[in-house]
Amino acid sequence: MKIIVDGMGGDNSPEAAVKGSVDAVKELGLNIIIVGRKEIIERELSKYEVPNGTIDVINAKEVISNDEEPVLAIRRKKDSSMVIGLKALVEGIGDGFVSAGSTGALLTGGLFIVKRIMGIERAALATVYPTTKGISFLLDVGANVDCKPEYLKQFAIMGSVYSEKVLGVKEPKIGLANIGAEKGKGNILVKEAYDLMEDLDINFIGNVEVRDVPNGIADVIVCDGFVGNVILKLTEGMAKALFSSLKEEFTKSLQSKFGALMLKSQLKSFKGRLDYREYGGAPLLGLKQPVVKAHGSSDAFAIKNAIRQVKDFIEMDVINIIEKDINVIEKN
Secondary structure: EEEEEEEOOOOOOOOHHHHHHHHHHHHHHHHEEEEEEEHHHHHHHOOOOOOOOOOOEEOOOOOOOOOOOOHHHHHHHOOOOHHHHHHHHHOOOOOOOOOOOHHHHHHHHHHHHHHOOOOOOOOEEEEEEOOOEEEEEEEEEOOOOOOOHHHHHHHHHHHHHOOOOOOOOOOOOOEEEEEOOOOOOOOHHHHHHHHHOOOOOOEEEEEEEEEHHHOOOOOOOOOOOHHOOOOOOHHHHHHHHHHHHHHHOOOOOOHHHHHHOOOHHHHHHHHOOOOOHHHHHEEEEEOOOEEEEEEEOOOHHHHHHHHHHHHHHHHOOOOHHHHHHHHHHHHO
């Protein structure tokens, strides 16, 4: 298995991409292809002991930045690490692709270069969401801000497959994000999506209120990209505010500092459960080949876990299962 890594994407690249790739080779037993400015990538690689033949470098002179218009960037920057990496994936040089670069550009490149699975109307950006019971799988989180009911139905199918095959959840519970749990609640989109999802051969539990998502009410939460992105960003903001407030309280007095010291291991564990780095990245479901978007501020640990996520994606044959399920359902 060979995983292609965008060596120039993200705030901490190429250092994070290279170190994460080296760690992935050693810990996961696979091969890596890093795409980027060859002289820079090789200089970073020279800092580590790498088993012979496990990491190759493909030269790419250009880099797509976050402030560039995605469609224009993909079309104009043919020699960018992202475009060359995606093309290498399509050409069979590698089996999966990881990038911490521009989300918009990766979505565009995924659709234009890798292309969608036959029968899938829209690809969805999905992410693992920490809950009190472990994790849930949230999609879409930003690829499609305007959706049709049919899209949400397909998100439910893809989310169910990924949750079961990659995240290891048996008969995952699928919930539709809404303003109320009762059938008939919400806008036209979710009402019509509810009717479509109710007829699917998945474990659909109906509407779920967003306030119950952190409590693990469902294994997969389905929503349009606008709602999903708001849920994700609000959660990130609340987590940062919570830890900031805790830090302030724990440093107010000698007594509170002593209390913080006594709870240090518990607080570290709690923080780890909310750490995006533990979960790797966000798979772009609905494409013909595995593509994972790592967080823009990913360090080496996060990149390694994103690579691990692609490895699981490939090994569990998720794309073929999605393609089969979609085609069977569409025929029915």
